[in-house]
Amino acid sequence: MLEKRRVAVFGAGYIGLVTGACFASLGHDVVVRDIQRERIDILQNGGVPIHEDGLAELIAENADRLTFTLDAEEAVRESDVVYVCVDTPPTPSGDADLSRIWQVIGTLREARHLAAVVVKSTVPVGTGARVRAAMDRGGLQHVGYASNPEFTAEGHAVHDFMHPDRVVIGADDPETAKLVAQLHEGVDGPVVTMDVASAEMVKLAANALLATKISFANEIATICEATGADVEHVVHAVGLDHRLGPHYMKPGVGWGGSCFPKDSRALRAMASNSGYSFQMLSSVIEVNDLQPRRAVQRLKDELDGVLADRTIALLGIAFKPGTDDVREAPSTILASRLLAEGAAVRCWDPLAPPLETAPWSVATRYATPLEAMTGADAVIIVTEWPELREVAWEKAAAAMARPLIFDGRNLLDAQQMGSLGFTYMSVGRRTVRGTA
Structure with a gap:
C-alpha cells in the first residue's frame, strides 16, 4: 500500500x-x-x-x-x-x-x-x-x-x-x-x-551515448552524400541489428534542447578537469556543431554561391516536435548564419514562444508554413513537425520564387517532392530535381 x-x-x-x-x-x-x-x-x-x-x-x-x-x-x-x-x-x-x-x-x-x-x-x-x-x-x-x-x-x-x-x-x-x-x-x-556517484554518471553517460548515435548517423550521411548511397536505407538496415537498434540513428541538422548539448559539454569538461581528454565526445560535439552550418553551405552552393538578398523560410524553431523549447535549437544557428550571409529569414513554428532576441528579432514570423514560404527562394525544414506532411506542397511550389527545399529532417518523400517541381535536398541522400 x-x-x-x-x-x-x-x-x-x-x-x-x-x-x-x-x-x-x-x-x-x-x-x-x-x-x-x-x-x-x-x-x-x-x-x-x-x-x-x-x-x-x-x-x-x-x-x-x-x-x-x-x-x-x-x-x-x-x-x-x-x-x-x-x-x-x-x-x-x-x-x-x-x-x-x-x-x-x-x-x-x-x-x-x-x-x-x-x-x-x-x-x-x-x-x-x-x-x-x-x-x-x-x-x-x-x-x-x-x-x-x-x-x-x-x-x-x-x-x-x-x-x-x-x-x-x-x-x-x-x-x-x-x-x-x-x-x-x-x-x-x-x-x-546504486551509489550516488554512479547514479550521477548514468545520466551523463546515457545522454552522451544517445548524442553519439545521432552524430554517427550524421557522419554516415555525409559519406553517403559523397558516394551516392542513401542514408535512410543504410540506417534502417543497420538499425535492424538487435545489437544496435534503430533508436537515435536519425541524421539531420543537429540535436539541441536542454540536455544533449549541455550534458555533453559538461561531461567533456568534467573529464578534462580530471586530466582526461574525451576525444570521442569532443568529435561528437563537433559533428553536431557543423550540421546546421553544412546545411547553409549546401543551400548556398545550390543558389549559385549567393545567399545575400535571398529570402529563406525556416519551418520549425523548437529543437524537436511536441515541445515549445527553443534552448540550443539548431534553428538558432541556421537563422544566424543565414542573416550573416545577408539573407532575409522567415520562420514558422506552431508552439515556440515569441522570441525577442537575435536572430529571431530580425526574422519575420508567419502563422502558417505556406505564408512563410510565399515568395521565398528556398525553404529549410528544421523541425519534423507532423503538420509539415500535410502542407499543400503543390501550392507551395507555385507560391515560392524558386521551389527549392532543404529537408533537414528527411521528413518528406523525395520523389514526390520532385514530381511537384521542387529541387529537393536532404541529409545523406541524393538531390532530386523537379520534373513538373
Missing part, C-alpha cells in the same frame, strides 16, 4: 512540473516552488507555463494535491522530501553551473524534520558528496540524500515518467533508497539502486 508523502519540488520547469504532477497523480501531496513570479502566477491561476503533452490535464486532474508557491519556507515547512529539479546551465568553461542547486540547499538549514533531499537535476559526478557534506555541516546529518536522475524526453515526458525504462536511485544508505523507491510505487518500470 502506498505510503503517502508530502513532497516539495524546487523548480517549475520541464522537469520539476512533470515530476510534481506525476507524484501528485501517484497520490502524494506536492508543493512546487519556483523563483519566477510569472510562472507561479500562471500555475496558481490554473494555467501551465510550458507545453508538454498531457501535463495540463494531469495538473488539472490532481489539483487537490498540488500547490504552487514562491516561498521556499512554505514549500519545505510540512514536507517529508525535497526534490531539487532546478536547471544547471553551462558556464563559459563548459562546466555545469550549480548555483541554483546551492541556493536550494541553503534554504534547508532549518529543515531538520525532512526525511530526505533528492537531486533530480543533472549534475557532475561528485556533486552529491559535496551536497552531503554541506548538509552535514548544516546540522542535517540525519536527513537522507539521494540522486534520482531524470530520463524523460520532452514531448512525452509524462509518459516517460510513468512508464520508464528504469528508475535510477543513487543513495549511500538503504533507508533513503527505500524511501525514494516507495515514492515511485505505481510507476510502471524497474527500480535500479
Whole structure:
C-alpha cells in the first residue's frame, strides 16, 4: 500500500512540473516552488507555463494535491522530501553551473524534520558528496540524500515518467533508497539502486551515448552524400541489428534542447578537469556543431554561391516536435548564419514562444508554413513537425520564387517532392530535381 508523502519540488520547469504532477497523480501531496513570479502566477491561476503533452490535464486532474508557491519556507515547512529539479546551465568553461542547486540547499538549514533531499537535476559526478557534506555541516546529518536522475524526453515526458525504462536511485544508505523507491510505487518500470556517484554518471553517460548515435548517423550521411548511397536505407538496415537498434540513428541538422548539448559539454569538461581528454565526445560535439552550418553551405552552393538578398523560410524553431523549447535549437544557428550571409529569414513554428532576441528579432514570423514560404527562394525544414506532411506542397511550389527545399529532417518523400517541381535536398541522400 502506498505510503503517502508530502513532497516539495524546487523548480517549475520541464522537469520539476512533470515530476510534481506525476507524484501528485501517484497520490502524494506536492508543493512546487519556483523563483519566477510569472510562472507561479500562471500555475496558481490554473494555467501551465510550458507545453508538454498531457501535463495540463494531469495538473488539472490532481489539483487537490498540488500547490504552487514562491516561498521556499512554505514549500519545505510540512514536507517529508525535497526534490531539487532546478536547471544547471553551462558556464563559459563548459562546466555545469550549480548555483541554483546551492541556493536550494541553503534554504534547508532549518529543515531538520525532512526525511530526505533528492537531486533530480543533472549534475557532475561528485556533486552529491559535496551536497552531503554541506548538509552535514548544516546540522542535517540525519536527513537522507539521494540522486534520482531524470530520463524523460520532452514531448512525452509524462509518459516517460510513468512508464520508464528504469528508475535510477543513487543513495549511500538503504533507508533513503527505500524511501525514494516507495515514492515511485505505481510507476510502471524497474527500480535500479546504486551509489550516488554512479547514479550521477548514468545520466551523463546515457545522454552522451544517445548524442553519439545521432552524430554517427550524421557522419554516415555525409559519406553517403559523397558516394551516392542513401542514408535512410543504410540506417534502417543497420538499425535492424538487435545489437544496435534503430533508436537515435536519425541524421539531420543537429540535436539541441536542454540536455544533449549541455550534458555533453559538461561531461567533456568534467573529464578534462580530471586530466582526461574525451576525444570521442569532443568529435561528437563537433559533428553536431557543423550540421546546421553544412546545411547553409549546401543551400548556398545550390543558389549559385549567393545567399545575400535571398529570402529563406525556416519551418520549425523548437529543437524537436511536441515541445515549445527553443534552448540550443539548431534553428538558432541556421537563422544566424543565414542573416550573416545577408539573407532575409522567415520562420514558422506552431508552439515556440515569441522570441525577442537575435536572430529571431530580425526574422519575420508567419502563422502558417505556406505564408512563410510565399515568395521565398528556398525553404529549410528544421523541425519534423507532423503538420509539415500535410502542407499543400503543390501550392507551395507555385507560391515560392524558386521551389527549392532543404529537408533537414528527411521528413518528406523525395520523389514526390520532385514530381511537384521542387529541387529537393536532404541529409545523406541524393538531390532530386523537379520534373513538373
